[in-house]
Amino acid sequence: MSNLVTSTPPKTKSRPTGSFQYLVMGLITVIVFVPLLIIVLASLKTLPEISQMTPLALPHGFYLGNFTETFVKAKIILSLLNSLTIALSSVIINALMGAMAAFIIARFDFKFKKFILGMFLVAMVIPFYTVEIARFQLIKSMGLYNTLYAPILIYIGADMMQIFLYKQYIDKVSVSLDESAMLDGASYLKIFTKIIFPLITPAVATLAIIKFVDITNDMYIPYLYIPSDKYRTLTTTLMTFAGDRSVNWASISACIIWILIPTLLVYFSFQKYILKGITAGSIKE
Amino acid sequence: MGISYSRQKKLIVFGFLAIPVSLLIVFMFFPTLKLFQFSVTNWDGYSASFKYVGLENFRQLILKSNDVWIALRNNSYYFFIHLLAIPFEIAVASILCGKIRSSKFFQSITFLPYVINGVAVALTFSYFYSPNGGALNSILDFLHLSVLKMGWLSNIYIVNFVLVSVSLWRFCGLHVVLFIAAILSIPNEYYEAASIDGANSLRQFTNITIPGIKTVLELVLFLNVRGALSVFDIPFLMTNGGPGYETSTFMVYTIKTAFQFNQYGLASAMAVILMILIIIFGYVQSKAIKIKG
Numbered sequence: 001m002s003n004l005v006t007s008t009p010p011k012t013k014s015r016p017t018g019s020f021q022y023l024v025m026g027l028i029t030v031i032v033f034v035p036l037l038i039i040v041l042a043s044l045k046t047l048p049e050i051s052q053m054t055p056l057a058l059p060h061g062f063y064l065g066n067f068t069e070t071f072v073k074a075k076i077i078l079s080l081l082n083s084l085t086i087a088l089s090s091v092i093i094n095a096l097m098g099a100m101a102a103f104i105i106a107r108f109d110f111k112f113k114k115f116i117l118g119m120f121l122v123a124m125v126i127p128f129y130t131v132e133i134a135r136f137q138l139i140k141s142m143g144l145y146n147t148l149y150a151p152i153l154i155y156i157g158a159d160m161m162q163i164f165l166y167k168q169y170i171d172k173v174s175v176s177l178d179e180s181a182m183l184d185g186a187s188y189l190k191i192f193t194k195i196i197f198p199l200i201t202p203a204v205a206t207l208a209i210i211k212f213v214d215i216t217n218d219m220y221i222p223y224l225y226i227p228s229d230k231y232r233t234l235t236t237t238l239m240t241f242a243g244d245r246s247v248n249w250a251s252i253s254a255c256i257i258w259i260l261i262p263t264l265l266v267y268f269s270f271q272k273y274i275l276k277g278i279t280a281g282s283i284k285e
Numbered sequence: 286m287g288i289s290y291s292r293q294k295k296l297i298v299f300g301f302l303a304i305p306v307s308l309l310i311v312f313m314f315f316p317t318l319k320l321f322q323f324s325v326t327n328w329d330g331y332s333a334s335f336k337y338v339g340l341e342n343f344r345q346l347i348l349k350s351n352d353v354w355i356a357l358r359n360n361s362y363y364f365f366i367h368l369l370a371i372p373f374e375i376a377v378a379s380i381l382c383g384k385i386r387s388s389k390f391f392q393s394i395t396f397l398p399y400v401i402n403g404v405a406v407a408l409t410f411s412y413f414y415s416p417n418g419g420a421l422n423s424i425l426d427f428l429h430l431s432v433l434k435m436g437w438l439s440n441i442y443i444v445n446f447v448l449v450s451v452s453l454w455r456f457c458g459l460h461v462v463l464f465i466a467a468i469l470s471i472p473n474e475y476y477e478a479a480s481i482d483g484a485n486s487l488r489q490f491t492n493i494t495i496p497g498i499k500t501v502l503e504l505v506l507f508l509n510v511r512g513a514l515s516v517f518d519i520p521f522l523m524t525n526g527g528p529g530y531e532t533s534t535f536m537v538y539t540i541k542t543a544f545q546f547n548q549y550g551l552a553s554a555m556a557v558i559l560m561i562l563i564i565i566f567g568y569v570q571s572k573a574i575k576i577k578g
Contacts, residue, residue: 021380021385023374024377025377025381025385025391026374028377028391028394028395029391030456031396032394032395032397032398033394034420035409035413035420035454036324036409038409038412038413038420039409039444041410043411048354051418054418054423054426054427055412055419055420055423056420056423056424056427076412078527089427093518097304097305100301100302100305101301101302101305101306103301104297104298104301104302108294108297108298110294110298114301117307119306119309119310119314120309122343123309123313123314125564125567126313126317126560127511127514127515127559127563128561129517130515130539130556130557130559130560130563131316131317131320131554131556132540132550133320133539133543133549133553134316134317134319134320134323134399134553134556135312135316136543137315137330138311138312138315138319153308153312154312155310156308156313156573157308157309157313158308158309158312158313160305160309163305182290186358187288187293187295188290188294188297189287189293189297192297192301204528205297213400216401216402217401217402217403218398219402219403219404219518219522220517220518224544234402235402235403236406238402238404238405238408239404240524242404242408249412251416252408252412252558256405256408256409257436259402259404259405260401260402262402263400263401263402264401266400266541267397267400271393273461274321274396274400275392275393275396
């Protein structure tokens, strides 16, 4: 499908591509970049510059002091490690479990199948955020409050949406592949690990990247469940840092840029897959 | 392998489903049931005991509390303005699917805000709209429009619109990318046939593009209902729901009720109401589209 999409010739028949379209896209580019540029400018300003100049004015020099200062103060390394631990472990486990569950649902008929499918569907309809009030008590009573297990388990357990996407992909893999492997005496486990999983790896990888970005950007779960200083994530460290009344906009801006770097790196390196993955879920063939 | 396929099947079905299903039960269904239970109690969130108070929490929320209605009004700003943005999102998507040069570049710009950390977005715009030396006021000075300068985050008549603008900045790109995919999935022959029949671009747009993106349109409308009713981080971080309760959305109000005011029972009732609202609105909207389509 991917090849098809990229090779499809342009659709809309607006013959002479008018300057109007460029005007619209130019305007959007400006709207997207202006707030970000202002942050970049602010991050390069010295203390007298940030308090005296207007936000639009260019700094006199190329002052990097805000970056070195916030790197230590906002514990960027610690937060990055915590964010990576949480995001990587939840994304990997979630992807594996999702693929395994999707394999069962796509290939087997068994008792309670309808019931289990129904459970996954209902879980998609229950809004994630609203359950938090009760889930918070549960996590506390399990002794997981203020441990990294809390966010990881929640990200893994409460979000199984991708099962339906994986199932779509597995359905496209011909059952005759399974059958011929079975003639050779391959076990079901082998069929999954040697045939099915390798074939859906691209889909799994795409969704994993999107999920990775979503989890590193999430503020709600780490804010509620791991308030302890040693479990700061990129998101909560920025909140804590900016919440300190003594800091100025120059250092907040530098801190914003520090925490944007990891997600932006992921975005620009995997952009093609992210855009494809976002769209894969929404389009039925 | 020596094990028969029917035995293997039992093993693998159980083995592959046991963990995800139990996690789902423990972290999703059990808390949902608990939520319904808490919603009919007067629990404060930490005491060992609580009393069942029947539907008192719901009665109080719907009949007595003004703040809940303010919160719902605030959510409706997000809902309606994002709804109004959808035609523009579709227009941008069709521009990007058209003959425009560097459309890949513009596409990645459009989507960029969505991958930016929500806290970073909130802080960036707090600076942008800041009344003391904020960027917007300086831009107005620069354009000799100083009369328009104001406390963007404290003026109760505009603060909600300001917050919605941040939400638009952050989420429109996602919708555009979804619409792009939908438009690209329409077979090209439809357009070729239509232009042979002499249909102009507008007709092609209304008769081919719009029906072709119906599924994605439904998805975006549902995301809009769910997103608008559960707005949390933008108002929480930028205004903390203030001034007063002027910008507090349903989620901000719920979280504060639970964790700051320790009225767990009441907060649970709010969460239940929110859940019901999302399901009802989502259902009604999808029915409405079915009738029209």
